[in-house]
Amino acid sequence: MVLPSSGSLDYNSIRAEFGAPSSNVYLNLFNRTGAYVYNVPANANITTSSTGQLSVSNFYGARSKTDYAAGPGSFHSTGGKLPFLYYGTGGTGTNLPAFSDTSMLVSGASKTITGVYYSTGIGAVSTHVETSSGAWYTTMAVYRNDNGSNVGNIPVTNGSYGGNPGGWNPASTIWSWAPSPVNDWLYTSQLNIYKGF
Amino acid sequence: MDLSDFTKTLNYLPDLVRYFDEETKEDKTAREVELTWKHNSLSVSELKFYLREGHEAWDDRIRTRENEILTMWMIELGYDPLYHRIKDKKIIVRGQVETQEQIDEWLKPNSGNKLKVTKPEVI
Numbered sequence: 001m002v003l004p005s006s007g008s009l010d011y012n013s014i015r016a017e018f019g020a021p022s023s024n025v026y027l028n029l030f031n032r033t034g035a036y037v038y039n040v041p042a043n044a045n046i047t048t049s050s051t052g053q054l055s056v057s058n059f060y061g062a063r064s065k066t067d068y069a070a071g072p073g074s075f076h077s078t079g080g081k082l083p084f085l086y087y088g089t090g091g092t093g094t095n096l097p098a099f100s101d102t103s104m105l106v107s108g109a110s111k112t113i114t115g116v117y118y119s120t121g122i123g124a125v126s127t128h129v130e131t132s133s134g135a136w137y138t139t140m141a142v143y144r145n146d147n148g149s150n151v152g153n154i155p156v157t158n159g160s161y162g163g164n165p166g167g168w169n170p171a172s173t174i175w176s177w178a179p180s181p182v183n184d185w186l187y188t189s190q191l192n193i194y195k196g197f
Numbered sequence: 198m199d200l201s202d203f204t205k206t207l208n209y210l211p212d213l214v215r216y217f218d219e220e221t222k223e224d225k226t227a228r229e230v231e232l233t234w235k236h237n238s239l240s241v242s243e244l245k246f247y248l249r250e251g252h253e254a255w256d257d258r259i260r261t262r263e264n265e266i267l268t269m270w271m272i273e274l275g276y277d278p279l280y281h282r283i284k285d286k287k288i289i290v291r292g293q294v295e296t297q298e299q300i301d302e303w304l305k306p307n308s309g310n311k312l313k314v315t316k317p318e319v320i
Contacts, residue, residue: 002216002217003217004216004217004224005217007224008215010212010215012210012212012214012229012247013215013216015214015229016214016216016227016229016247017214017252019246019247019254019258019262021244021245021246021262022247066254066257103257105253108219108220110253110254
């Protein structure tokens with residue numbers, strides 16, 4: 001969710017939105033890229049440094065982590081003469097690092113997401129979104145948490161998967177997939193932030 | 198070691214906090230909640246978390262914080278997180294073999310139960 005864009009705003013409202021462990025509220029706890037605030041456009045007014053100047057007004061319209069899922073943007077090759085290459089986060093059988101934050105909001109509804117990755121190899125090029133919240137349709141924006149840039153957008157446009165090629169349970173895992181431009185930009189070597197609209 | 202014997206209390210703070218409700222497109226107020234975790238028998242720190250009442254990610258954030266707290270208690274009790282971790286509110290040794298099935302697998306990885314016995318071809 002989000003903090004108000006105008007009017008009075010106090011330290012406690014900021015703490016109650018982002019969630020924090022300290023009884024004493026101090027603003028530099030909430031610096032962008034820190035433990036509580038992702039580096040996304042809605043939080044652009046918040047400084048990234050814990051020693052930078054920060055005022056309550058910088059938090060107008062700021063968004064907590066609730067809206068976003070996150071995980072390391074990584075790469076894996078299966079090796080050998082005809083390797084499969086995986087770019088992104090999580091996913092079944094990809095050997096990519098798991099999501100550190102699996103919940104995100106899409107059109108106001110909470111979704112659990114366990115994989116966003118692009119794969120390429122012999123005879124197969126595709127982008128996958130694995131979620132346990134049923135099939136859904138959105139454009140997913142991907143941001144890098146180190147510099148806040150929007151590295152790309154993935155249109156998740158296609159339905160739900162009911163098969164069982166990898167041995168995982170289709171009852172709990174729905175596999176939506178997107179059209180496949182080359183999405184190797186999911187490999188950022190940084191924390192990727194994923195947001196659905 | 199089982200860490201599950203703790204009490205979690207909720208204290209509603211007197212001042213209201215503000216937030217923007219994106220569904221109704223209105224600024225709203227809510228109570229701020231102070232959650233406190235206190236272990237009932239072990240000598241470990243009492244730890245807190247603050248969040249708005251009715252926060253969309255209430256369960257998720259509190260579950261995450263509880264895991265953090267259990268890990269902090271584990272470290273306070275002298276367990277090295279390199280070799281130990283929390284699972285189901287218990288301190289367990291990372292990679293520890295616990296079941297007879299795991300032992301059997303280690304002793305004989307491709308047993309006849311898993312891999313059918315076949316006659317080798319004559320060369």
